[in-house]
Amino acid sequence: GRLRLIAAASLEEEAEAVAAAVRRWLGAGRKRIALVAADRVAARRARALLERDGVLVQDETGWKLSTTRAAALVDAWLEVVTADAYHRDLLDLVKSPFLFSDWPDGLRPAGLVQLEAGLARHNLAYGLSRYEAVLAREPDGGEAVDMLRRAVAARQRMPRGTATPAHWLEGLLQALHELGAMPGLERDEAGAPLLELLRTRLEELSAVPARLTFAEWREWLNRELECATFVDRGIESPLVMTHLAATRLRRFDAAVLIGADRDNLAPAMPRALFGNLAVRSDLGLSLPTEAVARLRNDLAGLIASCGEVTVTWQIAHGDEANLICPELGMLAVFHDHAWGDDLVSSAGPAPGPAAGPGSGEGTAMPRPAAPQCVPLRLPVSAYASLLACPYQFFVRRMLGLGETEEVREALEKRDYGEYVHRILQRFHAGRTQLSGESDEKLVDALETISREVFAPAIEENFAEHAWLSRWLKRVPGYIAWQKAREAGGWRYAGSEQPRERTLVLADGDALVLHGRLDRLDRRADASEAVLDYKTQDAQGLRRRLAEPTEDVQLACYALLQGERVSEAAYVALDGEKPDELALQDVQEMARVQGERLVAIVHALRQGAGLPAHGIDAVCDWCEVRGVCRRDYQAEAVLP
Numbered sequence: 001g002r003l004r005l006i007a008a009a010s011l012e013e014e015a016e017a018v019a020a021a022v023r024r025w026l027g028a029g030r031k032r033i034a035l036v037a038a039d040r041v042a043a044r045r046a047r048a049l050l051e052r053d054g055v056l057v058q059d060e061t062g063w064k065l066s067t068t069r070a071a072a073l074v075d076a077w078l079e080v081v082t083a084d085a086y087h088r089d090l091l092d093l094v095k096s097p098f099l100f101s102d103w104p105d106g107l108r109p110a111g112l113v114q115l116e117a118g119l120a121r122h123n124l125a126y127g128l129s130r131y132e133a134v135l136a137r138e139p140d141g142g143e144a145v146d147m148l149r150r151a152v153a154a155r156q157r158m159p160r161g162t163a164t165p166a167h168w169l170e171g172l173l174q175a176l177h178e179l180g181a182m183p184g185l186e187r188d189e190a191g192a193p194l195l196e197l198l199r200t201r202l203e204e205l206s207a208v209p210a211r212l213t214f215a216e217w218r219e220w221l222n223r224e225l226e227c228a229t230f231v232d233r234g235i236e237s238p239l240v241m242t243h244l245a246a247t248r249l250r251r252f253d254a255a256v257l258i259g260a261d262r263d264n265l266a267p268a269m270p271r272a273l274f275g276n277l278a279v280r281s282d283l284g285l286s287l288p289t290e291a292v293a294r295l296r297n298d299l300a301g302l303i304a305s306c307g308e309v310t311v312t313w314q315i316a317h318g319d320e321a322n323l324i325c326p327e328l329g330m331l332a333v334f335h336d337h338a339w340g341d342d343l344v345s346s347a348g349p350a351p352g353p354a355a356g357p358g359s360g361e362g363t364a365m366p367r368p369a370a371p372q373c374v375p376l377r378l379p380v381s382a383y384a385s386l387l388a389c390p391y392q393f394f395v396r397r398m399l400g401l402g403e404t405e406e407v408r409e410a411l412e413k414r415d416y417g418e419y420v421h422r423i424l425q426r427f428h429a430g431r432t433q434l435s436g437e438s439d440e441k442l443v444d445a446l447e448t449i450s451r452e453v454f455a456p457a458i459e460e461n462f463a464e465h466a467w468l469s470r471w472l473k474r475v476p477g478y479i480a481w482q483k484a485r486e487a488g489g490w491r492y493a494g495s496e497q498p499r500e501r502t503l504v505l506a507d508g509d510a511l512v513l514h515g516r517l518d519r520l521d522r523r524a525d526a527s528e529a530v531l532d533y534k535t536q537d538a539q540g541l542r543r544r545l546a547e548p549t550e551d552v553q554l555a556c557y558a559l560l561q562g563e564r565v566s567e568a569a570y571v572a573l574d575g576e577k578p579d580e581l582a583l584q585d586v587q588e589m590a591r592v593q594g595e596r597l598v599a600i601v602h603a604l605r606q607g608a609g610l611p612a613h614g615i616d617a618v619c620d621w622c623e624v625r626g627v628c629r630r631d632y633q634a635e636a637v638l639p
Helices: 011-027 040-052 069-082 087-094 107-122 128-135 142-157 165-178 182-187 191-204 214-227 277-283 288-305 326-339 380-388 390-398 413-430 439-460 462-472 475-487 538-545 553-561 586-605
Strands: 003-008 033-037 239-242 252-258 306-314 344-346 377-379 491-504 510-522 528-534 565-572 579-582
Touching: 003 011, 003 326, 011 033, 011 040, 011 252, 011 306, 033 040, 040 239, 040 252, 069 087, 069 142, 069 165, 069 191, 069 214, 087 107, 087 142, 107 128, 107 142, 128 142, 142 165, 165 182, 165 191, 165 214, 182 191, 191 214, 252 288, 288 306, 288 326, 377 380, 380 390, 380 510, 380 553, 380 586, 413 439, 413 462, 413 491, 413 510, 413 528, 439 462, 439 475, 491 553, 491 586, 510 553, 510 586, 528 553, 538 565, 538 579, 553 565, 553 586, 565 586
Parallel strands: 003 306, 003 344, 033 239, 033 252, 252 306, 377 510, 528 565
Antiparallel strands: 491 510, 510 528, 565 579
């Protein structure tokens, strides 16, 4: 028939029903098809499905100018001005394709990479001038520094304090010029109307003397962008997206009315600001009955002027029923009474992505093999990664992929550990032996160094006092523990010691294992102890050492240091006093791990697979979890 009412169970079902109807009409040779959008969300989703299939839609209703890429550039710049170039806002700004359009190809991407890496490397969170001063000292950050200098120049174009609306607009246009955004905006379909709007408002407000703060002016500008509409005139298509009132006196071969429920397709009721309905009637003002009549006339006109009409709506919003609009509901009842058909049909379920090769039970566990990519120089951490999850090792060490370092606005547990390592290294560099000095003097010296190390972080964020306070509570216990070790004959012999060991593979090639020892102690008989500081509780470390062959760190450090190592232990620094957790049979464990590493690397070079079989404790913190798709693997193949 000419009219179909399709009830959908979800947004995706409704969008798929719309797309299916359009495909059917196009296949039948229909030339003029209207997408009448009562529900803009469902209409946008249907449009996305069609454009994914290469079917373009000519949108007569347009978008709010505030939703375009050009307006996003303006908003990003104003965010930079608001928060003194907060690093995330600055990166959002420089990623805009409109910026620095006067640069040769390749310079802008290079500058973006330099800027992002530089901010993360120096942990810079705020301050344009500060960014420029720090990155200018680096030899390979030229493009990033040029970006920052142009941003500083653009910031200087903006008024400070209060200014007239025209002055603010003039400053914004000059800032966009300094950023090299004007050529790109003028060529852009949405950028040109944006610039026209700004210039028009500048001319209109040039004589307005009122002064606005930045926040007041920005609020006004946001309202202007919300009210302005952008229509893309560059698309010609047999599909036209429009609204119901715009279909009056127009003919279409077919039309689909999207979102025809009682809320989205309700009559536009006038607001009774002055007087009741009787007064409005006497004054000749519009009445609710007229709005209802207009809606009915528009619906009747659409059905009469189109060869075929499909109406869609979602039958539920959350847990509540969502009824079709009353006008179409009455039409369905009358049609059912007259011909025994209420015109309503259900939308089929939206097709879901196939999870596996035909089974729908998930994907198989990845098990790549890349013998040509096996590295022959490995840090101890890479060996630990290989044992924890071979696929993690494949992605991070063989493919060289990893998460981009980000600016840390507050100290994390790993930062706290690095600070403690740095403090103890400085402390012992000046005091290789504590025996003979008073505890009070030693505690005071260690606390002084601790405050100096934490000072830059505290200057940036006062809340970092909490980390310093946490460490200072452990200082007396550390002094007592160190003196007890010295009483046992051990003497501090160095920290942060780089070591490497060459192992010979079965085919004669050399494999180099390397690492950095947190601390090395030595006795008078030349025996040595390898210690590794851990800012975590002792219980977790005990669990790690419960299976000595599974925890490779201490054994590998002993292997790197050599045969004189008689003790290897974790030193847990999270209690009131340090707790040593020693590895048993140190030299035997070192030998076992060395042979194991040689055998594994040889197998990988022979084509052994690298499955993604990490346990939950590994996967919970793994940065490549989204690559292996562990959460989507079939249960049958999970370990």
